[in-house]
Amino acid sequence: MKLNTVLVLLSLWMYMAFNSSAFSSNEPIAARVNGKEITQMRLERYFAEYLEDQGRAVASIRNPSAYKKLRQAALDALIDKELLWQEAQKRGVQISDATVQSQVEQTRQAMGGAQVFARRLEDAGFDEATYADYTRRELAAQQVYAELNQAQIQKTGTPDEKEVRAFFDEHRAEMNQPEQVQVRHILIKVPQGAEASTVAAARLRLETIRKKIGQGTDFASVARESSEDVSASQGGELGYFPRGRMMPEFEAAAFALAPGAISEPVRTAVGWHLIYLENRMEASDVTDEQGLEMVRAYLARQKQVQARLQVLAQIRAGNRIERIDDE
Structure with missing residues (x-):
């Protein structure tokens, strides 16, 4: 309160x-x-x-x-x-x-x-x-x-151990950690149906920004100054996300990068993007010990709520x- x-x-x-x-x-x-x-x-x-x-x-x-x-x-x-x-x-x-x-x-x-x-x-x-x-x-x-x-x-x-094991066996796949990437991006918007010259100008602007970053300027600082996305105030930070969360073109480019790398300009339905891969989290399967402990804690909380x-x-x-x- x-x-x-x-x-x-x-x-x-x-x-x-x-x-x-x-x-x-x-x-x-x-x-x-x-x-x-x-x-x-x-x-x-x-x-x-x-x-x-x-x-x-x-x-x-x-x-x-x-x-x-x-x-x-x-x-x-x-x-x-x-x-x-x-x-x-x-x-x-x-x-x-x-x-x-x-x-x-x-x-x-x-x-x-x-x-x-x-x-x-x-x-x-x-x-x-x-x-x-x-x-x-x-x-x-x-x-x-x-x-x-x-x-x-x-x-x-x-929670009864039989109940814990049954829940774990049923939901194990959901507890496994999928591959995820952590990225920042810079967006230059392009209106739907824009003329070719407008599209080209937006790409050229993004290429100029990419060169600036390549010369040593911090990606996050440039994103704050230049990005037209709502994430600009956070330095273009989008956090971690798995496959299937972003636009296909954006996702393909992000998952193809190595940590620390910056993509070429990527075109999506909203405009041109520069993508910077901060980190990659590989897929991992939860162990029986980890999973059963997670289930015990979850079921205990559920019993408390009930x-x-x-x-x-x-x-x-x-x-x-x-x-x-x-x-």
């Missing part, structure tokens, strides 16, 4: 905990969890924070279907938070003052120190005691979730949830 959203979440909790209007019929409701209301305002503000954690903004979502799915996911997350907090209360979970203060101190330092932290709290209309209460609530919910998750993981156990989903599903199944926002 990003630090600049901490006070947003705090304000949501404070609003629900202390503002009586949050429970009045005048406040639109998004959901009820065992009678506890999650307001539309709380959902709207959490939705913005939920998207921010994914590097997105509400205004950037143009597809109505995608917007609805993301909003439903945000409401699911809010419902889960409320369920975990209620479960923590049922279990009588206690978070020590020392643990709370340690977490508050970490947040204080991460925000830039005591003065900045105090100012941010004051600007939001809160004090450190209120923030400590919010932190205690969050830590209690997290503790319950961790305990339930660990118990579920113990039930599912570690355990988390089962925990949340079990909590939801045992409680009364009314989703109004979906209606």
